[in-house]
Amino acid sequence: MIIIHWADSIAQKLSYRGKKHVIAAGITPSGEFHIGHLREILTGEMIHRACLKLGLDSEFVFVVDSADPLRKVYSFLDPEYEKYVGHQLAMIPAPDKYGKPDSTAGSYSDYFLNPFLEALKNIGVKPKIIDNYQSYSEGKFSEACKIVCEHVEDIKTIIETISGRELSADWFPYNPIDENGCMDGLVVTGYNWPFVYWKDSIGNSGKNNLKNGEGKLPWRLDWPAKWSWIGVTCEPFGKDHGTSGGSYSTGRKFSEMFGHEPPFPLAYEWISIKGQGAMSSSSGVTIGPMEVLELVPSEILRYLVARSKPAKHIEFNTGDILLNLADEYERVCASFYEKNLLESEENLTKRQKVLRHEAIGSVEYSQINLDSEIDPSYKVPFRHLSMIAQIRSNDEDVFFALEKSGYIKSAKSPSKKLIEKLSKIRCWINSSHFPENLKIQINERVDNKILVNFNFPINEFIQNLVIKFKNLDTWESDYIGSCIINTAKEMDLNVPDVFRLLYLIILGKVSGPKLARLLQELDKDKILTLILSAKNN
RNA sequence: GGGCCUGUAGCUUAGUCAGGUAGAGCGACGGGCUUUUAACCCGUCGGCCGCGGGUUCGAAUCCCGUCAGGCCCGCCA
Numbered sequence: 102m103i104i105i106h107w108a109d110s111i112a113q114k115l116s117y118r119g120k121k122h123v124i125a126a127g128i129t130p131s132g133e134f135h136i137g138h139l140r141e142i143l144t145g146e147m148i149h150r151a152c153l154k155l156g157l158d159s160e161f162v163f164v165v166d167s168a169d170p171l172r173k174v175y176s177f178l179d180p181e182y183e184k185y186v187g188h189q190l191a192m193i194p195a196p197d198k199y200g201k202p203d204s205t206a207g208s209y210s211d212y213f214l215n216p217f218l219e220a221l222k223n224i225g226v227k228p229k230i231i232d233n234y235q236s237y238s239e240g241k242f243s244e245a246c247k248i249v250c251e252h253v254e255d256i257k258t259i260i261e262t263i264s265g266r267e268l269s270a271d272w273f274p275y276n277p278i279d280e281n282g283c284m285d286g287l288v289v290t291g292y293n294w295p296f297v298y299w300k301d302s303i304g305n306s307g308k309n310n311l312k313n314g315e316g317k318l319p320w321r322l323d324w325p326a327k328w329s330w331i332g333v334t335c336e337p338f339g340k341d342h343g344t345s346g347g348s349y350s351t352g353r354k355f356s357e358m359f360g361h362e363p364p365f366p367l368a369y370e371w372i373s374i375k376g377q378g379a380m381s382s383s384s385g386v387t388i389g390p391m392e393v394l395e396l397v398p399s400e401i402l403r404y405l406v407a408r409s410k411p412a413k414h415i416e417f418n419t420g421d422i423l424l425n426l427a428d429e430y431e432r433v434c435a436s437f438y439e440k441n442l443l444e445s446e447e448n449l450t451k452r453q454k455v456l457r458h459e460a461i462g463s464v465e466y467s468q469i470n471l472d473s474e475i476d477p478s479y480k481v482p483f484r485h486l487s488m489i490a491q492i493r494s495n496d497e498d499v500f501f502a503l504e505k506s507g508y509i510k511s512a513k514s515p516s517k518k519l520i521e522k523l524s525k526i527r528c529w530i531n532s533s534h535f536p537e538n539l540k541i542q543i544n545e546r547v548d549n550k551i552l553v554n555f556n557f558p559i560n561e562f563i564q565n566l567v568i569k570f571k572n573l574d575t576w577e578s579d580y581i582g583s584c585i586i587n588t589a590k591e592m593d594l595n596v597p598d599v600f601r602l603l604y605l606i607i608l609g610k611v612s613g614p615k616l617a618r619l620l621q622e623l624d625k626d627k628i629l630t631l632i633l634s635a636k637n638n
Numbered sequence: 639g640g641g642c643c644u645g646u647a648g649c650u651u652a653g654u655c656a657g658g659u660a661g662a663g664c665g666a667c668g669g670g671c672u673u674u675u676a677a678c679c680c681g682u683c684g685g686c687c688g689c690g691g692g693u694u695c696g697a698a699u700c701c702c703g704u705c706a707g708g709c710c711c712g713c714c715a
């Protein structure tokens with residue numbers, strides 16, 4: 102097959118290397134996980150799925166870099182964390198809600214990792230978790246550590262020539278920890294398998310056993326060491342690692358040194374928040390996956406990553422971009438799964454076929470479960486539902502409205518997915534994320550200046566309409582609607598003009614959602630007062 | 639300084655690896671539906687494919703150069 106989704110294309114390349122594959126993703130749990138981290142995971146997971154589709158024997162692993170030290174006291178941490186800087190993330194306490202270390206809350210790394218794993222479960226990602234700290238203590242790295250400690254000069258040369266970075270004379274390719282668990286300020290003074298000997302800045306000395314993970318390899322070696330003992334054949338990484346002179350280019354050399362063919366490289370671009378730059382937990386520019394999962398169905402979040410090739414920069418926000426994304430997902434579903442266009446492929450040009458297959462691939466990789474059918478809740482467009490949800494406070498009424506307009510067959514039995522979709526939309530509408538221009542905002546008072554362009558007796562129309570409204574026994578959309586139409590007809594007025602006027606009075610805009618249904622959801626007395634306050638003098 | 643990625647319609651982009659008439663969606667505009675839409679359906683407009691050269695019968699696609707934006711060469715995905 103020539104025409105494929107980006108994940109399929111990578112899987113195909115992997116298939117030339119062999120049948121057994123380990124696709125890896127790795128993240129340091131130094132703070133809150135965000136959508137950017139999700140790209141790492143989903144990119145890997147989609148390649149993994151593509152491999153399975155090709156009949157390869159593939160495994161997907163998520164390496165949690167819990168052996169990394171705390172770099173500094175981040176803005177969300179209390180200064181009390183100062184004493185843990187340089188200590189491994191798996192060994193320091195999680196922060197409480199004030200950012201202070203809480204010795205009862207488990208480890209720092211688990212604290213940030215667990216909610217992320219929960220979110221992954223929601224989007225159907227089930228990786229094998231590899232805890233880096235634990236792997237060191239179990240001796241998984243000892244082979245690599247031995248090789249590294251016996252080739253210090255070679256390693257220095259490789260790093261210095263490839264990265265152009267100059268290493269100090271006492272640099273050593275293993276970072277030991279002192280008796281308190283701190284990595285900073287130690288200088289290695291000797292090596293004799295399986296021990297490294299060190300001294301600290303005030304003259305204390307000690308030794309660490311390389312087999313027990315007392316310390317860790319520096320990043321540029323830690324990464325390829327993982328490749329070799331896990332057997333990684335493909336790993337997506339952020340573009341920072343992908344650049345020449347970056348950790349992939351030194352990593353591939355070290356990988357060979359460890360006797361492992363370097364994994365197939367795949368650099369991906371950052372996700373940024375529109376108008377705010379790249380996502381980063383330290384700068385506070387961040388949107389968490391769980392946050393987004395509260396607003397839209399899980400498929401949409403997968404679609405965000407599935408639809409763009411890894412090299413493409415993604416701009417994201419929880420307002421209009423998210424809405425367009427949901428919109429696009431639904432449209433693609435509809436065009437490919439309802440119209441059965443696949444059957445008539447013969448007549449298409451190559452480009453049209455490519456377009457089609459990529460779109461289909463994106464939708465397929467957006468499904469929560471591998472090989473599951475596309476969930477039919479896409480048939481109720483997000484945009485439409487967000488409007489209905491705003492004017493109908495009761496869920497049942499929403500489903501009746503959907504039935505009436507033909508989006509669903511029966512209001513009595515909405516699918517579980519649809520109920521969930523509605524509840525997420527309600528959550529979105531009530532949050533600060535919801536786009537302003539889609540909000541239905543009822544005027545507090547009327548700006549009479551904008552009513553001057555009507556060439557019919559507005560004041561008289563309003564009086565007549567309000568009398569009809571007052572006479573209504575039940576404030577229900579059908580009756581409200583006929584009041585408006587009848588008043589217009591009795592006065593021989595143009596109906597669209599009348600609606601324009603009413604939209605201006607109530608919403609301040611010339612159009613809006615179905616007016617009668619909107620009014621039905623609002624307080625009758627307030628509306629009458631508002632309408633009566635309008636004049637065009 | 640060295641290197642990587644990106645640049646296609648007003649916006650978001652597909653197509654670049656494997657050269658063969660530039661395709662979508664959104665928006666805009668027009669029409670249909672007319673108990674009123676932001677739904678739905680139909681249609682229209684809109685592109686020196688960043689720029690300059692080269693290879694080729696033929697280049698968005700390959701090669702060289704150049705400009706712009708982002709990033710890396712210090713453990714931020």
